[in-house]
Amino acid sequence: SAVISQKPSRDICQRGTSLTIQCQVDSQVTMMFWYRQQPGQSLTLIATANQGSEATYESGFVIDKFPISRPNLTFSTLTVSNMSPEDSSIYLCSVATGTGNNQPQHFGDGTRLSIL
Amino acid sequence: AQSVTQLDSHVSVSEGTPVLLRCNYSSSYSPSLFWYVQHPNKGLQLLLKYTSAATLVKGINGFEAEFKKSETSFHLTKPSAHMSDAAEYFCVVSGGVGFNKFYFGSGTKLNVKP
Numbered sequence: 001s002a003v004i005s006q007k008p009s010r011d012i013c014q015r016g017t018s019l020t021i022q023c024q025v026d027s028q029v030t031m032m033f034w035y036r037q038q039p040g041q042s043l044t045l046i047a048t049a050n051q052g053s054e055a056t057y058e059s060g061f062v063i064d065k066f067p068i069s070r071p072n073l074t075f076s077t078l079t080v081s082n083m084s085p086e087d088s089s090i091y092l093c094s095v096a097t098g099t100g101n102n103q104p105q106h107f108g109d110g111t112r113l114s115i116l
Numbered sequence: 117a118q119s120v121t122q123l124d125s126h127v128s129v130s131e132g133t134p135v136l137l138r139c140n141y142s143s144s145y146s147p148s149l150f151w152y153v154q155h156p157n158k159g160l161q162l163l164l165k166y167t168s169a170a171t172l173v174k175g176i177n178g179f180e181a182e183f184k185k186s187e188t189s190f191h192l193t194k195p196s197a198h199m200s201d202a203a204e205y206f207c208v209v210s211g212g213v214g215f216n217k218f219y220f221g222s223g224t225k226l227n228v229k230p
Contacts, residue, residue, distance in 0.1 A: 043218075045218070107160040109159040
């Protein structure tokens, strides 16, 4: 399985500011994903990030609020823009490795974000 | 359409006793099913996966799960709980050809009493 590093691990931000979260993988992967986990909740997929194409966003998430970059096969960033207290969540990146259908995803430790 | 229902939001067991975390799924396809564990301040770790091979799946740390198509269930069990098993557990369904979206259950928090 892949080793995934996320930075920062946590942050406290002021409302109206933006934060960029980095996700680094120790091997080349085609598919990377960004999830949000609101306090006490399960995971919700924000978007799928494939290298060389625009990210695909899920319903309820837009590029202006959550711009994503995927410059190569080992790295991606998620920016949370113009933050409000409702954006306080854990943000996790994951990757799908292996070949074949429905491979498991492997997750980073997440970024714990609090907005004041 | 695909969905997952985790029937218990909290489960409490004593150390050394069996663990049962219940999961029911709905899928339009032959599903792939996964269990993940999330320890405090950590990401999700894959415990085990079912992808249409043997219906009884063995995972890490002594956990196993049985796929029962007739009951649309994929319950997670462990014969003897350990204090280190205290965490949140997520059941996930996916399905179809190629990559498909993961659908997460709402999670079950397992408490292990000494």
